[in-house]
Amino acid sequence: MSSRSASDYPIAVDAMGGDLGPAEVVAAAHLALKEVKGLNELILVGDEGQLGPLLKGCGLDTDSRVRICHAPEVIGMKEKPKESYKKKDSSMITALKLVADGEAGAVVSCGNTGSLMFSATLMLRKLPGVExxxxxxxxxxxxxxxxxxxxxxxxxxxxxxxxxxxxxxxxxxxxxxxxxxxxxxxxxxxxxxxxxxxxxxxxxxxxxxxxxxxxxxxxxxxxxxxxxxxxxxxxxxxxxxxxxxxxxxxxxxxxxxxxxxxxxxxxxxxxxxxxxxxxxxxxxxxxxxxxxxSGAPLLGLNHLVLKTHGSSDRYFIRSAIRIGLETLRHDMDExxxxxxxxxxxxxxxxxxxxxxxxx
Amino acid sequence: MSSRSASDYPIAVDAMGGDLGPAEVVAAAHLALKEVKGLNELILVGDEGQLGPLLKGCGLDTDSRVRICHAPEVIGMKEKPKESYKKKDSSMITALKLVADGEAGAVVSCGNTGSLMFSATLMLRKLPGVExxxxxxxxxxxxxxxxxxxxxxxxxxxxxxxxxxxxxxxxxxxxxxxxxxxxxxxxxxxxxxxxxxxxxxxxxxxxxxxxxxxxxxxxxxxxxxxxxxxxxxxxxxxxxxxxxxxxxxxxxxxxxxxxxxxxxxxxxxxxxxxxxxxxxxxxxxxxxxxxxxSGAPLLGLNHLVLKTHGSSDRYFIRSAIRIGLETLRHDMDExxxxxxxxxxxxxxxxxxxxxxxxx
Incomplete structure (x- = not known):
């Protein structure tokens, strides 16, 4: 991320891990795109077969600011961090990979906290000097x-x-x-x-x-x-x-x-x-x-990861997206x-x- | 306390250590004697010169269920536990001594928490086996x-x-x-x-x-x-x-x-x-x-000590006296x-x- 600033990158949203399912996450994306100033791009990570019709349902299928990144698997709330990390095709791991690969600027997830912390730490690595x-x-x-x-x-x-x-x-x-x-x-x-x-x-x-x-x-x-x-x-x-x-x-x-x-x-x-x-x-x-x-950041990593409550509704997820963008703008890492x-x-x-x- | 049961013993109240002063403690005693069934005896520990007129003011000077135990010194809220323990004539140490000597069944104090814990542990000793x-x-x-x-x-x-x-x-x-x-x-x-x-x-x-x-x-x-x-x-x-x-x-x-x-x-x-x-x-x-x-007991000692908040009003102190009596009745130590x-x-x-x- 040398020439572009961090906030120019899209925010990747794990669309499958929350208690209320992908429909709530799509509703959150809809709200965020309407309300959050300067939000240019969202990537919804999850099962295309479920997300496609949901996007269509609220008219987002033709909105160029949002796209789906297909990830067929889901990490359950009770899965062990180490085991879940092996699910490379899960929405959470795929969303983290987008950030690790420099395709997205931040991840928002309402999935399993233990799994998110474990995988994010491995995949995004700690900031130099942070234990x-x-x-x-x-x-x-x-x-x-x-x-x-x-x-x-x-x-x-x-x-x-x-x-x-x-x-x-x-x-x-x-x-x-x-x-x-x-x-x-x-x-x-x-x-x-x-x-x-x-x-x-x-x-x-x-x-x-x-x-x-x-x-x-x-x-x-x-x-x-x-x-x-x-x-x-x-x-x-x-x-x-x-x-x-x-x-x-x-x-x-x-x-x-x-x-x-x-x-x-x-x-x-x-x-x-x-x-x-x-x-x-x-x-x-x-x-x-x-x-x-809402949205608790996991701080001390090379990229921004925001965890929201498992039971987060669209308003909570929308706010996490907003805070994510705000934090990226501030570009605090340096x-x-x-x-x-x-x-x-x-x-x-x-x-x-x-x-x-x-x- | 072999023949008499614990609840037959009076409750000693540290009348000087709270933020609201002895007047509030006397008002609490008045309330407790009126409301708490089976409360036979209270000892108010503190400065006689202050407590006497206060008791007279609410007609308790002629009530045989309450008496004053004179203790001229007061332990301040900011005093160090070790230092304050040396104030043998303070209302707190005197009240603890009444219990240690078998003259009272329990202590109620809204004084300095650190001092109360330190002195109570030394003076009343821990129950056998409790660390x-x-x-x-x-x-x-x-x-x-x-x-x-x-x-x-x-x-x-x-x-x-x-x-x-x-x-x-x-x-x-x-x-x-x-x-x-x-x-x-x-x-x-x-x-x-x-x-x-x-x-x-x-x-x-x-x-x-x-x-x-x-x-x-x-x-x-x-x-x-x-x-x-x-x-x-x-x-x-x-x-x-x-x-x-x-x-x-x-x-x-x-x-x-x-x-x-x-x-x-x-x-x-x-x-x-x-x-x-x-x-x-x-x-x-x-x-x-x-x-x-109200009234947080310091458990694990040979006698009952109830600490109430420094800013306790008469109702809080009254409740602590009631809970003290209730607990003594239950005689849980054995x-x-x-x-x-x-x-x-x-x-x-x-x-x-x-x-x-x-x-």
Whole structure:
């Protein structure tokens, strides 16, 4: 990708792996082509026999901005990463291959997360200096959005990997949200220096050094209490904590939403009240819905891979395509590589030796 | 405590350590004596000069069920655990001493968590066979309540300690909620056997063995998605994850609540709607409020210690007193000791040797 910029390349969409099937993905493509400014080309990867009629059904068969790349196989949600990687004719592996071969700029998939991470890492390779890719996800709050990184790629993340995540997360936040030098917080269980696990105190030393070198905008350790307040933009944690946190929040939202809905519909008077106050509920949905920022990027690879929830509907997939394009435009890879290289130099320096030696 | 049962002993309340001061604690005592059936005696521990007039103010000075134990010093929220332990005349240390000396059955404190854990562990000692105490907290959901253990006492919890937490949490859940043989889930990032960290797979082996021996009712690994569904009653995790989870949920609730309130009050029509639907909001508050189950016990010690939030109001403290009495009545220590002993035997058995050797 030397002469053309990354955003000139099409986005490849794995059309088969999601829970709602290819019809939802085609509907998402339709929406994206209508709504996302500057989206020039989409490649829908999947079974031609199914995708052809679906495209025709919504008039996309004659749209030059979209084409099908035939891939007859599908990777199921329960398949093991290693096994599924062998399915070279699957929609996911084919979509990744398009990017690896330089035919597409990014992949969007709502398929099996484990398979996507495993295959993407093998096929797209890590950025120079990065040890492991990390999954990042944007969580909306009242006055700001925060990026949680790692949301589950590496259950056991070393201090150095956590420091890489701070760099990767900062670059992605700037690209996706448009805020430069986002505030980075290290998620832990007490904000006094020296509190938390050994991994945390070591990571804190690394992040402080990266902050002093101007590579990241490091705030310091933060507690769970701070996450939804407008304190940190990039919340760094290991993939075990991050994954549990993200899924628990989702479970909590579901429980709150269902209970409120039932309570509001319980009597005619409450129903009337709900009707009159409906603007408030719509505003709530708009503020807290992950719709606009769906698509969790697997950061630290040579190309952009966006994972959306297995049960993603057309709006989620549309947003992932939009965020994909936005991120490609920002073309963050060059700066990230410089920052990682500089960061690795700092973390190897004699002053950091006591930390590095133990990782 | 041989002839008298544990619930015959008074409950000692640290009246000075909370953010809202002794007046709120006295108000809580007043409420508790009025509302909590079978509550025979409370000892308010703190500065006599402040507590005397407060008791008089609400007519409790002539109530034989309440007495003051003078303790002139206060441990501040920012004091270091080790330093604060030396304040023998502080309300917290004095309250713990009442229990250690057999004068009270339980302690309720909204003071400095670190100090309380440190001093309670030293003064009340661990139950035989238990390696480390754990902080447990009840989280309300739509159709059930779940107990999160450990909520922050041990940031790095070994598989054996996690197994102890499953036993301790099960006993406490039965005592506080009244449900025998609660379902125990191990919180992790994927429910297939072998997924997650090494610590998790080892803990799973222990819990499975404890389940097969009938010591706990073990469900298996659960994901964050399952927490708010009616799947597990006792959710076992390390103190690092648990603390971050609990505080993030609190931060999330605060953000949702404030936003909804502002949106509902934004226009006259929404205000009217809110008035008509107010029953729904009250019901939500009742379902999800931690009011009724406030007070996080520090489990695994020889006596009961309940920590309530630093900012606890009278209702929270009242509930902690009620839960304290309930738990004392259940007199769970004897059974817990048997279960821990049996569990330790199982975890030491040759079949478990490969696991035990590494801890």
């Amino acid at each position: 492991r890719p990390a999954l990042a996800t944007i969580i909306p709050s009242r006055d700001h959005h925060f990026l949680l990184i790692d949301a589950g790629a590496q259950p056991e993340t070393s201090p150095k990997q956590l420091a890489h995540n701070a760099i990767l997360g900062s670059a992605y936040y700037a690209a996706a949200i448009g805020k430069e030098r986002p505030r980075v917080g290290l998620l832990t269980i007490g904000t006094e220096e020296g509190k938390g696990t050994k991994r945390i105190t070591e990571t804190h030393d690394f992040l402080k050094a990266l902050g002093e070198a101007g590579i990241i905008n490091y705030l310091g350790p933060i507690e769970g209490f701070d996450t939804f307040k407008n304190v940190a933009d990039v919340v760094v944690c290991d993939g075990f904590t991050g994954n549990i946190l993200l899924k628990t929040l989702e479970s909590c939202y579901g429980s709150l939403k269902e209970t409120l809905k039932d309570e509001l519909m319980a009597t005619p008077m409450r129903k009337l009240g709900t009707f009159l106050a409906q603007g408030a509920f719509k505003a709530m949905k708009k503020t807290f819905s992950p719709d606009n920022y 700066q990230v590589q410089k920052d990682i290289e500089k960061g690795n130099g700092i973390m190897k320096a004699p002053a950091m030796a006591s930390v590095s030696a133990e990782n | 480390r105490p754990a902080l447990a907290t009840i989280i309300p959901s739509r159709d059930h309540h779940f107990l999160l253990i450990d909520a922050g006492a041990q940031p790095e919890t070994s598989p054996k300690q996690l197994a102890h937490n499953a036993i301790l949490g099960s006993a406490y859940y039965a005592a506080a909620i009244g449900k025998e043989r609660p379902r125990v889930g191990l919180l992790t990032i994927g429910t297939e056997e072998g997924k997650g960290t090494k610590r998790i797979t080892e803990t799973h082996d222990f819990l499975k063995a404890l389940g097969e021996a009938g010591i706990i009712n073990y469900l298996g690994p659960i994901e964050g998605f399952d927490t708010f569904k009616n799947v597990a009653d006792v959710v076992v995790c390390d103190g690092f994850t648990g603390n971050i989870l609990l505080k993030t949920l609190e931060s999330c609730y605060g953000s949702l609540k404030e936003t909804l309130k502002d949106e509902l009050m934004a226009t006259p029509m929404r205000k009217l709607g809110t008035f008509l639907a107010q029953g729904a909001f009250k019901a939500m508050k009742k379902t999800f409020s931690p009011d009724n189950y 059974q817990v000791q048997k279960d821990i002993e049996k569990g330790n035997g199982i975890m030491k058995a040759p079949a478990m040797a490969s696991v035990s050797a590494e801890n």
